[in-house]
Amino acid sequence: MRRRHSRHILLFHLFLFCLFLVTSSAIHAQSETPADTAAVDTAKVQIEPPTSVVVTDHKYDDADALELTWVPSVNDRVPGGKVVGYTVFRSINEREFEPLQELLPGSNFYLDESLYRDTLYSYYVMAYSRNDSARSVATEPVSPQREWLHVDRAWLFVIALLISISVFYFISAAKKGEDLFIRKIAGLEAVDEAIGRATEMGRPILYIPGILDMDDVQTLAAITILGHVSRTVADYDIHVRMPVSRSLVMTAARETIKASYQTAGRPDAYNDDMVQYVTDEQFGYVAAVDGIMVREKPATVFLLGAFFAESLILAETGNSINAIQIAGTARPAQLPFFIAACDFTLIGEELFAASAYLSGEPKQLGSLKGQDVGKFVAMVVIIIGVVAVTLGQAFDVAFMQEIFDALTYVFSTQ
Amino acid sequence: MEHIAVWVAAFLTLGIVSFLYKDNPWYKLSESIFVGISAGYWFVVLFWDNVHGKFWTGVFPPEEYDAAGNVITKDPDWMLWIGALLGILMLARLVPKFGWISRWPLAFIVGSTAGLYLINYFSSNMMRQVQGTIMPLFGMWQTDPATGEVMFQAFSTYDVVGNLVILIGTFTGLVYFFFSKEHRGVFGATAKVGIFFLMITFGASFGYTVMSRMSLLIGRVDFLFGTWLGLIK
8 A cells, every 4th residue: 555655646746847848848848939939049149230431432533433431330349249241232324232342351441433423333241251241231322523723743843834934935936036055966966967877878768757646745846857857868769668557657757758759848748658567466567567678778767766675676677788777766664675686776755856946947846945954953953952951860860851751742642 | 279378378478578669559459458358367367266265255145155054144244235336337327428426436435444454554664663663772781691780881882783773763764754843953954864865765675675686587588598499308
């Protein structure tokens, strides 16, 4: 009887235990489920979005850029932050936003370039962690603006204006008959001599104006010198050959030579075939010019203008046929080849001075003298500036340092 | 087909190289093919880049679609008609009676080019050059990163020599290119120093450029002995 009673008690205790387990697990399940979810959410790492997103116009451009700035997410400003990057989204003309650029953590600036005027752009920035993201408020739509004046370049304008005034002054002086001195330039002294040699030998003159188009100042200088050369050629009745690699250069050269022949009173001797278009291809042009050189054996070769890798090929071929060669370019990398292989070389600025020197026209002479004023100013400023900063630094003289700071400010260009 | 192209390229390469011996029919053939094909190629490139790519698509912009499939309408760029008009005026040369009209687009190109480049050259060739040349020659006050103390630190001999070379080279170079005074006396001697600097620069540039030209030669030799003959693996 006692044994049966104890068995009932045992079963009852087992029942109570099971009930306890079920109840407690149920209670546990009810009470613990939200806590577990919260724990999972914590592992997901919630992050704060970037704030204060501002879009402003990029200054002094052609209305093709906007600047975007923002304050990085709070989670990006603490050590070991959880932000792994930002994505800039853009909307054009209030259409749907599209991802534009991904940026590294810590970024707070983006320059959006290649935009169009009269188009509305809106942005927002999204910060993201490994498993979460948060986006900022979108900016109001704005359009890039363009400015008429680049105020930061005011000193550039002032100095350019002063030099321009000096150019006008010297042009005016030359027109009044004042004698403007220009020193002799060795290569140019040889031009008439070289043309005379071609006359004596009864061979043509080959004129190569470089391989760039009329939008290059060296080509312009070459065409200007061509005016003088072709006038002398017309006087001496020599044949001139001018293969070119640009159609516009062909047109300009034909106009120039035609005008020279008319000035010389021999318009009938002019022929369009004197100037011949070959090809725009650099080495195709070189192959053709080399062929012309060895077949026609010109007595004089002019290589004036912008040259690249073909400079030595042309100069060496000209040298091999014993032609007098007068070269000139403003490209420093090609000048060594011309100096090595040609008889006379116009170095850099001399090419531009040549046209003024040869023509003797008031406008060109005045321009050259005005540029000399600019060089003189540069020399004086360099000496004053170097002395001021060297003494200012060595002896800690504030006055000298101020002069240096002022010169650096004036000659700085953005 | 590729095999034939390699043989044609090798044939023409050797044809151009044969000029080193003397002018010959093989060179003439290669030269004519080179000039003819490249002239035609550039005509096509310039037509599709400029007449079609810039003018036609600018004046008659094609429909474009954004990611959502919406049509993006672009306004025609009427300014392009000015360029087209100037281009058409160039063709006036084909009619001798109206050939003079072609001088107008030429004048426009020359004038606008001069204006555009004036500021660029003035800024880079003068302003920045002057600014870059003005510098302390022997030393300057600097903050010592270790102690945070501001103290005068003399430049190394190497830096002093470098600074003097920049200063003297720039100054004497400017003197050489000064055209308003005859190169005589002290002025002439200074100009002579300037031309020395220029020649040393050209010498260094010559060697550097020759080495870069060698890479062009190596490229052709690699083509002949590698791609063509298969002797270089």
